[in-house]
Amino acid sequence: GDSVTQMEGPVTLSEEAFLTINCTYTATGYPSLFWYVQYPGEGLQLLLKATKADDKGSNKGFEATYRKETTSFHLEKGSVQVSDSAVYFCALSGGGGADGLTFGKGTHLIIQP
Amino acid sequence: DTGVSQDPRHKITKRGQNVTFRCDPISEHNRLYWYRQTLGQGPEFLTYFQNEAQLEKSRLLSDRFSAERPKGSFSTLEIQRTEQGDSAMYLCASRPVGGRAHEQYFGPGTRLTVT
Numbered sequence: 001g002d003s004v005t006q007m008e009g010p011v012t013l014s015e016e017a018f019l020t021i022n023c024t025y026t027a028t029g030y031p032s033l034f035w036y037v038q039y040p041g042e043g044l045q046l047l048l049k050a051t052k053a054d055d056k057g058s059n060k061g062f063e064a065t066y067r068k069e070t071t072s073f074h075l076e077k078g079s080v081q082v083s084d085s086a087v088y089f090c091a092l093s094g095g096g097g098a099d100g101l102t103f104g105k106g107t108h109l110i111i112q113p
Numbered sequence: 114d115t116g117v118s119q120d121p122r123h124k125i126t127k128r129g130q131n132v133t134f135r136c137d138p139i140s141e142h143n144r145l146y147w148y149r150q151t152l153g154q155g156p157e158f159l160t161y162f163q164n165e166a167q168l169e170k171s172r173l174l175s176d177r178f179s180a181e182r183p184k185g186s187f188s189t190l191e192i193q194r195t196e197q198g199d200s201a202m203y204l205c206a207s208r209p210v211g212g213r214a215h216e217q218y219f220g221p222g223t224r225l226t227v228t
Contacts, residue, residue, distance in 0.1 A: 004155075034216070044156070044204065044219040089155050093217075099169060100146060101206075101217060103155030 002027040006090045006104035013080055014112050021075040021107050023064075023090035031092040033057075033066050033073040034101070038087045047075075047088070085111045115139060117220035119205050125226045126195055133191045134223045138207030145188050146217060147180055148204040149173065156204055162188060163210065195227045 006023045013019060025031065035047040035057070048057030053068035062077045073090060090104040118137045126132050138145045144163050148156035159178070160170045164185035174180075177195075182188040192199055202224050206217040 032216075036219075043221040044206075046216060046218070049216060091155070099144070099161055100158030100171070101148075101156070102158070105153070105155050 002031070002092060002102045004090050004092055004102055004104035006088075006107055009087075009106070009108035010110050011107060012110045012112065015082055016079045017111075019075070019077040019080045019084075019109070021088055021090075021109070023073045023075065023104060025071050025073065025090075025092050027071075027092055027102075029094070031094050033064070034091045034093070035062070035064055035073070035075050036089045036091060036103075038089065038106075040086070044089070080109075080111050082111045082113050085109055117205055117207055117218055119203075119220040119223050121223060122221060123224045123226075125228065128195060128197060128227055130195055131191065131193045132195060132225065133189055134203055134225075135187060135189050136205030136207075136220060137187045138205070139218055141209065142207035142218075143185075143210040144208050145182055146206040146208075147188070147190050148206065150202040150204055150222070151200075159190075192225075195225075197227050200225055200227045 003026045032051045034049045036044045037047045048059040050057040050066035056065045064073050064075045087106045087108050089106045091101045093101045120135045146161040147159040150156040159174050160180050162182040165182050177193045180190045202222045204222045205220045208217045
């Protein structure tokens, strides 16, 4: 079945540092790929998405590129802020025709001032 | 507020009791999903509806779990004879059919604690 693997946390960075959170996937067909974010005490929010190979999703300074050849969708941000502290989930949908999202385990990001 | 809402936000119950959760999706969203999230894990898909029809159920959805969406609007998730292993956050999400591919909007969740 479909699966998503993302780097384990917590990841601790200083403010203004460069961020990469790795995500790789296994899926049949042509899935859509997503990054969701969960801020403390809040629900899951869609951060960005990409629906086909080589698409780049971007939002709030975050970017991720759908790499079919490496089955990856790594999340990057050039300069993180304390307010980016949250749990980030990589997810896919539609790989084998299934409609539910398949999530990774999440990466807890801590940004220190 | 036009987002997905869930009720209650927290539920504490004793083992063996039945519990029911409610989800109100975003208006006119045809598809409604239920997920379960345990501590330190990502959400796991349980089931989804298109309008009132339940189209897919995960193997995680044991016989003690039942979900309904009788009028194609709100949905309920019932757990019978709760067990301690049912303790988790239960998330609801919705999306329109034909909307941006597979993008789902999540509610705040119902946290269940079984003692």
